[in-house]
Every structure is written in C-alpha cells, then in structure tokens.
Amino acid sequence: MSRCWGALVALVGLAYPANAALIKPTAGFKNDIRAVGSLMNATDGRKLLLSTAAHNSSAGAWPAPGSGEPAGIIHFLFLVTGALPHAGIWKMFFAEAPRNSWRAYVHCKDPDACARSGLPLELPEIRRVATVPSWYCHDLVSPMSQLLSVALSESPANGQGGKVEKFVFVSDSTLPVKPFSEVHKALTATDDSDMCIFPQDQWGTANVDGKYIRLVKHHQWVVLNRQHSELFVKNWKPVDARGVWSVPLKGGTWEGKERNLSPQHFNRAPYSNWCTDEWAFFATIFGAFEPDQWGQKTYTGLGMVSQQSPTGSQVQGRCRTFTYWANDGADFTALGAAIHADPTSKMSCYPKCGQHPAGFDALGDQSLTSLRHSSFLFARKMSPSLWMPNYYGLVLSK
Numbered sequence: 001m002s003r004c005w006g007a008l009v010a011l012v013g014l015a016y017p018a019n020a021a022l023i024k025p026t027a028g029f030k031n032d033i034r035a036v037g038s039l040m041n042a043t044d045g046r047k048l049l050l051s052t053a054a055h056n057s058s059a060g061a062w063p064a065p066g067s068g069e070p071a072g073i074i075h076f077l078f079l080v081t082g083a084l085p086h087a088g089i090w091k092m093f094f095a096e097a098p099r100n101s102w103r104a105y106v107h108c109k110d111p112d113a114c115a116r117s118g119l120p121l122e123l124p125e126i127r128r129v130a131t132v133p134s135w136y137c138h139d140l141v142s143p144m145s146q147l148l149s150v151a152l153s154e155s156p157a158n159g160q161g162g163k164v165e166k167f168v169f170v171s172d173s174t175l176p177v178k179p180f181s182e183v184h185k186a187l188t189a190t191d192d193s194d195m196c197i198f199p200q201d202q203w204g205t206a207n208v209d210g211k212y213i214r215l216v217k218h219h220q221w222v223v224l225n226r227q228h229s230e231l232f233v234k235n236w237k238p239v240d241a242r243g244v245w246s247v248p249l250k251g252g253t254w255e256g257k258e259r260n261l262s263p264q265h266f267n268r269a270p271y272s273n274w275c276t277d278e279w280a281f282f283a284t285i286f287g288a289f290e291p292d293q294w295g296q297k298t299y300t301g302l303g304m305v306s307q308q309s310p311t312g313s314q315v316q317g318r319c320r321t322f323t324y325w326a327n328d329g330a331d332f333t334a335l336g337a338a339i340h341a342d343p344t345s346k347m348s349c350y351p352k353c354g355q356h357p358a359g360f361d362a363l364g365d366q367s368l369t370s371l372r373h374s375s376f377l378f379a380r381k382m383s384p385s386l387w388m389p390n391y392y393g394l395v396l397s398k
Contacts, residue, residue, distance in 0.1 A: 070101040073163065075103050075151040077147040078171075079147070082116075087123055094123070102180075105151050109134055132146045137274070140277045175379060177379050187377070193223060195223075195282060197305060199328055203216055208261065209253065213290050219278065243274070244264065252290045286299050303317070314330075319331065327351055336350060336358070343364070345364045346360065358381070360381065363387070
C-alpha cells in the first residue's frame with residue numbers, strides 16, 4: 001500500500017505556474033482514491049498506478065519550436081460546483097498523454113469545497129481560475145468565459161505557428177469514452193469549432209426589420225477553436241438580473257448596421273428552456289441565424305447550419321459529448337438504445353427525458369463497448385457513485 005500511495009502522492013511535485021490559484025489538499029484525498037478503486041476491477045486499479053508512474057516520468061515543459069512538438073494542444077475546461085467526482089478516472093486518461101499536448105483548468109462555484117476535495121493531488125496539473133458569480137440556468141456562461149479567458153492568456157502556443165488549439169468544456173459529471181490519443185487526434189484533425197445543435201423546433205423565432213431570423217439552440221458542452229474563443233471572450237457580457245444578454249445582428253441584412261437584440265425578442269416553444277448556456281455560444285460568436293432561400297447558412301470555422309428537414313428536424317453539427325435527451329439523431333438514438341438494452345446498465349430516463357438529460361448509475365460491458373465505438377469522445381451525466389468495473393480495459397485501453 002505504501003508504494004501505491006507514494007506513486008500517487010508523487011504527482012504533487014509537478015509545479016503550478018506562478019499565477020495559478022492553488023487548491024489546498026486535505027486528508028480526505030485517501031478516501032477519494034479508495035472510492036475510485038471501487039469503480040474498477042483489480043486489473044484496472046493496477047493500470048491506474050502504472051499509468052501514474054509513467055506520467056510522472058514523462059512530464060515536461062512545452063517543447064521548443066522544431067523539437068517535435070505535438071500537432072496541437074487541447075485545453076480542458078472543467079466547470080464544477082465543489083468537486084470533480086471522477087478525478088481519478090481523468091487521471092488515468094491524462095496519464096497516457098504527452099504533457100505538452102494538453103492543459104486543464106477548473107472553475108469552482110464553491111472554491112472552499114474544491115479545496116477540501118483533494119483535487120490538486122489527483123490532478124496536480126489543473127489550474128483553478130478565480131471564481132466569478134454564476135447561477136444555474138440563469139448564467140453558467142460567465143464562468144465558462146472566465147475559463148476561456150485564462151486558458152487563452154496562458155496558452156504556450158498562443159495562436160502562433162499554425163498550431164491547432166481546441167478549448168473543450170467539460171462538466172463535473174463528464175467522462176472520456178476514448179483514449180487520450182484518439183481524442184487528441186480527432187480534435188486536432190481540423191481547426192473548426194464543434195457545436196451540437198438541437199432540432200430547429202426548439203430554436204427561437206423573431207421578425208426584425210421585416211426579416212425572419214432564428215436564435216439557435218445548442219448543447220452547452222461546445223468545443224471552440226482559438227478564433228471563436230477569442231471572439232467569445234471579447235464580446236460576452238454577463239447576464240443581468242432581468243435575464244438579458246446580447247444577441248448580435250450582423251452580416252447579411254445588417255452588414256454595416258449591426259446592433260444587438262436581447263433573447264426576449266425571440267419566441268420560444270414552452271418545452272425549449274431559457275438556460276443561457278444553451279443559446280449564448282452560437283449567438284455571441286455568429287449572431288442571430290438569418291437563413292438563405294434554402295433555409296440554411298454556412299459559417300466559417302463551423303460549417304452549414306440548416307432549419308430545413310431532414311437536417312433541421314434532428315440534432316446537427318458535430319457532437320463531441322454524448323448527452324441523452326431523446327432520439328433526436330441517429331448517433332444518439334443508437335447509443336441510447338444500446339445502453340438501455342444492457343441489463344447491467346442503469347439510466348434515469350428513456351426514450352424521452354424531460355428538462356434534464358439522462359443520468360447513468362451503472363454501465364456494464366455492453367454499454368462501455370458501445371460508448372468506446374461510438375462517434376462521441378465524451379459522455380455525461382455520470383453519477384458520482386457510477387458502477388463500471390471494466391471501464392479502463394474497455395474504454396481507455398488502446
């Protein structure tokens with residue numbers, strides 16, 4: 001036991017940057033490690049310790065240009081309340097990665113709880129950003145903007161040399177469903193942002209200056225390139241007490257006469273919630289959607305968005321995180337059905353969820369294999385006590 005504990009504690013020696021906020025470690029960390037152990041079988045537990053040791057021995061600084069640096073860097077941006085319940089699993093995921101190929105940041109709504117959680121011991125490379133005010137549904141976007149702002153300012157690539165940078169938002173209930181090498185390869189294959197867009201019957205609708213426009217609804221957990229990240233940070237202003245934030249009118253009809261609307265200008269279906277985080281990223285970066293004569297529009301760095309069937313009647317875009325709401329697209333339908341059919345798995349709702357997506361309390365081998373071979377890179381919402389004993393061997397093992 002002492003050797004195992006030593007291998008884990010050795011991670012504390014990895015340095016924080018001078019301007020990073022530190023999370024005070026506590027004695028509760030040992031209990032966190034034991035909890036992680038309960039999620040996996042003995043073989044997976046040994047792989048955790050071996051991968052930890054390998055990670056310690058290979059850790060290093062960002063390499064100089066021309067010295068074989070990775071094709072791109074992934075910034076993982078964790079949005080948590082007071083802990084990262086599956087930090088030990090993320091540790092396994094990152095342990096396989098060259099340290100100069102990724103960075104991680106966390107925004108804690110309750111920084112004192114984060115301090116008590118032992119997170120810096122399990123993921124010592126993580127940087128905690130200063131906490132900004134946030135409220136569920138009303139404004140979770142401002143802490144996401146805070147994460148982006150810090151990650152952009154601290155990036156060793158700094159947008160230079162044509163290096164691909166991706167900024168990936170991750171919730172405290174999210175887990176990877178591919179090894180790091182596959183996630184990195186997929187995200188750095190292009191310089192486009194990834195947004196998972198809800199069916200158009202959930203979008204907002206307005207008529208402004210005689211023009212029909214839409215407010216596009218998307219999943220919260222977007223992946224942004226550097227250009228879109230910089231644009232978002234520059235333009236985002238926190239939601240005010242009335243629930244007002246800015247929806248730009250730009251390009252097309254409003255070329256040269258840009259102005260802002262509020263989301264209250266748009267009519268939205270009763271079943272389409274008003275949570276800012278599911279509207280603000282597309283709107284802040286691209287503005288209101290003004291369809292062409294074919295009911296679509298193409299955006300630089302994102303691709304085509306359409307309100308016309310069949311594309312507009314289901315989930316569209318590039319969806320990196322599996323979040324099950326309903327059978328809104330082929331990939332979501334197939335994976336949701338596979339997990340629901342697995343007698344050793346447990347999901348909270350199927351085939352249609354209400355105001356909250358499905359949660360997962362158990363994932364058997366059939367479900368883990370389906371996740372591993374799906375088009376998704378991540379999945380949520382995973383219970384803090386999630387049971388999945390063969391996760392490492394079926395998901396993270398190359």
